[in-house]
Amino acid sequence: MLNYSRETILNTVLTLLLLGIPFAALAIDEPFYVTLATRVTIFALAGVGLNFALGLGGLISFGHAAFFGLGGYAVGILASHALNYEPLMSSPFEIEGTTQMVILWGVAMIVSGLAALIIGLFSLRTSGVYFIMITLAFAQMIYYFAISWPAYGGEDGLPIYVRNGFPGVNTLVPINFFMISFGVLMLAILLVAVLRNSRFGAALQAARQNEDRLSAVGIKPFYIRLAAFVISAMITGLAGALFADLNRFVSPSMLSWHTSGEIMVFVILGGVGRLFGPVAGAALFILFEFIFGGLTEHWMFFLGLVLLAVVLFARGGLIGTIAGKVRYD
Amino acid sequence: MTDYSGGGDAPVLEIRNLYKSFGALKATDDVSLTLMPGEIHALIGPNGAGKSTLIRQICGEFEPDHGSVHFLGNDLKNSGVADRAQLGLGRTFQISSLALxxxxxxxxxxxxxxxxxxxxxxxxxxxxxxxxxxxxxxxxxxxxxxxxxxxxxxxxxxxxxxxxxxxxxxxxKPKAFVLDEPMAGMGPEGSKALTGFLSDLRHQAPILLVEHDMDAVFALADRISVLVYGQIIASGTVDEIRGNSVVRTAYLGEDA
Known part of the structure; x- marks a missing residue:
């Protein structure tokens, strides 16, 4: 029980830090840090999505950039149609673009979820290194498709001229957009916490620990994993939607394997399978980029060393190192 | 409706002419056996006789090359491991398999x-x-x-x-148990306790018991089938198997 409470304290500290830093930044008139904290929040959300599949389900997806990017493009494409007053399609019925974040999020999640359903149907029949490679291959296919499709910017990406709207909030004010992202992140973590303790969560975690055992009690691991993969993709897709609005720009790089790798780094740095692991991981990543990126353009090299150290000596990431191993009640 | 609840004479589990080869090795070579309501049917045989391969075909982990497995009247051909568990095939593993x-x-x-x-x-x-x-x-x-x-x-x-x-x-709550060496590594005390436990369990559902512990097998089994090199060389009651000279030389040894 000591471990449990220690993790709870750590989670609380992380949450308060993440929430406090942008307000402190505003107080000392350094608005840049608000944007930095928003980046941490959105990256953490992408990590929360991957962590659900990877940490709880043991699904080492190296293709989550696909969902991050699809979420981003869903926002970019719909917003560009709305801003140009061009309907997305006119026959057989007319679909207009929109600049309402809530609708855009829904579309982003549906698109990512459907993509995950298709990718999962194929990739989840494999495991281990084959699963890693197939998820990577699907993501790269979407990446090259985005590059070669000129209608929405191709290689140059697609700008979103005005940040999309949220009822009753001026989203162009950085702290407002941070608060929206922060709220979404907290809801996603809450959702994962609830799912983790449910029947579905029990089956998913059993599938990771021993899939033969799960089959032998009559539960098919494939469908449990497929559902988890879709939920995971929807969360990461939502992060992509927010990222598009943060930058007011979507580009194919959101879909590239670098992005998949980065999302995985958030999860590993923070602690695989820990609720707040991706928050810790994304914060460490951005801090690292900010501190060492200012000193040398080869900061990724040093990040690599840190990652190596985590994998070799601190398997549980930041949360695991401080709070110890996961104990189930 | 066939009565599977016990006392009837329709087999709960029926294996018909099962074949499975790995390359030149015939792991299962024309095996047929039945598990009747209320009975303990023990499957014995030396190491490498193909007992585990047979169990895995019954439970759906391996697909047989030929032949069929019927459970409660259903052909299990297209049923996976989880389907079979849902149908009521309750299985324990030779080596404990748990969510650790x-x-x-x-x-x-x-x-x-x-x-x-x-x-x-x-x-x-x-x-x-x-x-x-x-x-x-x-x-x-x-x-x-x-x-x-x-x-x-x-x-x-x-x-x-x-x-x-x-x-x-x-x-x-299975309709049949498939127990793969439940006594393995239990020690004399544990084996004895488990023997008593299994003896009562048969009234809940019949048991296909793979076991090396001969004391337990002879104490529990209503029928025994002896598997050697993938073939059932003898099948019968405890006394019949004890008295079978082929079984004695092939497996039980002279002092059995």
Whole structure:
């Protein structure tokens, strides 16, 4: 029980830090840090999505950039149609673009979820290194498709001229957009916490620990994993939607394997399978980029060393190192 | 309707002319056997005789090259491992196979949740699902493991893991048990206790018992089939098998 409470304290500290830093930044008139904290929040959300599949389900997806990017493009494409007053399609019925974040999020999640359903149907029949490679291959296919499709910017990406709207909030004010992202992140973590303790969560975690055992009690691991993969993709897709609005720009790089790798780094740095692991991981990543990126353009090299150290000596990431191993009640 | 509840004469589990080869090795060579209601049918044979391969075909892990497995009148040809468990085939593993990070209780709860409603329930916490917890606890009680309910499976002793396997199989409320060497590594005391336990269990559902412990087999079995080099060389009651000269030379040794 000591471990449990220690993790709870750590989670609380992380949450308060993440929430406090942008307000402190505003107080000392350094608005840049608000944007930095928003980046941490959105990256953490992408990590929360991957962590659900990877940490709880043991699904080492190296293709989550696909969902991050699809979420981003869903926002970019719909917003560009709305801003140009061009309907997305006119026959057989007319679909207009929109600049309402809530609708855009829904579309982003549906698109990512459907993509995950298709990718999962194929990739989840494999495991281990084959699963890693197939998820990577699907993501790269979407990446090259985005590059070669000129209608929405191709290689140059697609700008979103005005940040999309949220009822009753001026989203162009950085702290407002941070608060929206922060709220979404907290809801996603809450959702994962609830799912983790449910029947579905029990089956998913059993599938990771021993899939033969799960089959032998009559539960098919494939469908449990497929559902988890879709939920995971929807969360990461939502992060992509927010990222598009943060930058007011979507580009194919959101879909590239670098992005998949980065999302995985958030999860590993923070602690695989820990609720707040991706928050810790994304914060460490951005801090690292900010501190060492200012000193040398080869900061990724040093990040690599840190990652190596985590994998070799601190398997549980930041949360695991401080709070110890996961104990189930 | 055929009566499978016991006392009837339709086999619960019926294996017809099963063949399985790995390259030149015939692991299962024209095996047929039945499991009747209320009986313990022991499957014995030397190491490498193909017992585990046969069990894996019955449980759906391996697909036979030829032949069929029928359970409660259904041909299991297109049923996977999970389907067969859902139909009521309760199996224990030769080497304990558990969700090691989960507690003993949660391991059993997994089986209970599989037989009572869907695993696609996303919101209610399992530990607050009192009927689920209580049912799992009662199955742990049947193997005298209640006091170890909250211990992670990884921290249980070998004997405790065997008991936990049994509790999970019980929780599936199976129509037939397939027990793969349940006595393995249990020690004389444990084997004796388990023998008594299995003797009562047959009234709940018939048991196909793969076992090396001959004392247990002779004490428990209603019928014995002897598997050697993938073939059943003899099948009969305890006395028939004891008296069978082919079996004695092939397997039991002169002093049996």
């Amino acid at each position: 990070e989960f507690s003993a209780l949660r391991n059993v709860m997994l089986a209970v949740q599989s037989t009572s409603g869907s695993s696609f329930k996303f919101f209610k916490p399992v530990m607050k699902d009192q009927p689920l917890v209580d049912a799992a606890m009662s199955f742990l009680g049947k193997v005298e493991m209640q006091s170890r309910a909250n211990v992670p499976a990884a921290e249980l002793s070998h004997g405790e893991r065997r008991k936990l396997e049994m509790a999970i199989a019980l929780a599936l």
